[in-house]
Amino acid sequence: MFKKFTTILNQAVEAIANPLPLQGDFQYHWHSITSYFLDKKDKRDSIEDTNIVSHLDQMLSILVEEETTSDSGSTGPCMEFLLQHNLLDALYALGRTDSPPGMKQEVLLFVTKFLNRTQQPLLPHVNVHQPVYRLIGLCGEIRASPTEIQEIKFLCTICAKLKADPYLVNFFIEVPKTEKQSKAADNQSKFFLVDSLLKLSCSEDSRVAVKACEGLMLCASLTEDKAATCLVKHTQFCKQLATRFVQLYNKLPKNMEPQCVGFTEANWGLDSIDGVEDMTSFPGKRQLVSFLSWLDYCDQLIQMCHPLIAKSLSSAIRCTFLEKCLHPQLLHTFC
Numbered sequence: 001m002f003k004k005f006t007t008i009l010n011q012a013v014e015a016i017a018n019p020l021p022l023q024g025d026f027q028y029h030w031h032s033i034t035s036y037f038l039d040k041k042d043k044r045d046s047i048e049d050t051n052i053v054s055h056l057d058q059m060l061s062i063l064v065e066e067e068t069t070s071d072s073g074s075t076g077p078c079m080e081f082l083l084q085h086n087l088l089d090a091l092y093a094l095g096r097t098d099s100p101p102g103m104k105q106e107v108l109l110f111v112t113k114f115l116n117r118t119q120q121p122l123l124p125h126v127n128v129h130q131p132v133y134r135l136i137g138l139c140g141e142i143r144a145s146p147t148e149i150q151e152i153k154f155l156c157t158i159c160a161k162l163k164a165d166p167y168l169v170n171f172f173i174e175v176p177k178t179e180k181q182s183k184a185a186d187n188q189s190k191f192f193l194v195d196s197l198l199k200l201s202c203s204e205d206s207r208v209a210v211k212a213c214e215g216l217m218l219c220a221s222l223t224e225d226k227a228a229t230c231l232v233k234h235t236q237f238c239k240q241l242a243t244r245f246v247q248l249y250n251k252l253p254k255n256m257e258p259q260c261v262g263f264t265e266a267n268w269g270l271d272s273i274d275g276v277e278d279m280t281s282f283p284g285k286r287q288l289v290s291f292l293s294w295l296d297y298c299d300q301l302i303q304m305c306h307p308l309i310a311k312s313l314s315s316a317i318r319c320t321f322l323e324k325c326l327h328p329q330l331l332h333t334f335c
Helices: 002-014 021-040 052-069 078-084 089-099 103-117 125-140 148-164 166-172 179-183 191-198 206-220 225-234 237-250 256-264 275-280 285-305 305-334
Strands: none
Touching: 021 052, 021 078, 021 089, 052 078, 052 103, 052 179, 078 089, 078 125, 089 103, 089 125, 103 125, 103 148, 125 148, 125 166, 125 191, 148 166, 148 191, 148 206, 166 225, 191 237, 206 225, 206 285, 225 237, 225 305, 237 285, 237 305, 256 285, 285 305
């Protein structure tokens, strides 16, 4: 793996020749980054002890400046260099190893800003969507990761791009190349964007969890039938959302007063109870608000999402929560 990455870096360094003034600055900053890894591959300095972040910031600034001063729709030499020499894939490789420590966070920040600040439609380019696709797979893989904030910002940026142009979702769905592969359990279609968002929706950080749920809502509302089918058949989307109902319901106190339930309102993503309010209100209000908020979220989701997803999610909630969890308790109560 390291030998392959070293080859990529050497090729990127060798590609620098006779640059234009702005392109020269861009290539200088990239050369400085690659030189660090070629010269100090045995060290484990923190990212703060290097100039990598500064070089990445300068590269991004140059790309934005080039785009604003170029003819509309044209690709400047700096952007061409980034695309032709697959710089984003090299950055993905660095982010995956997180070497030096903190590199994954900086790579996520760079790619997020790159997609947000450039006006050209870059995701269809193979040397953009492939490394972006691989970066998606790194998000949510570690529970309570110190990079959760950067991960969810990156994923939500992708979701926003897909919402603006739903066809782009086809670049982020992995489909088996042959019928034989599709029959294998480990070679079925994959929707890593949804998988990563599902993982982050379970984050202990409520900000991350809410943004992940917003991302899931965007993915579920895409009009592409292929995306809806993959989400329903090849992710844990419906199962996880329905199971969440059971988990939140089971946390409700069994002795809660009916009038307390009747007077409690909750809106998903907006309601929170601090420690003081929790102590002065009735016991279990925090758990009740969480349950009702999730109910509100799923209600909004089913109204907005693709019809296939709406039907599948409704069926999952009915089976998992209403029939298997709530119905037996109601029968026991009235018997």
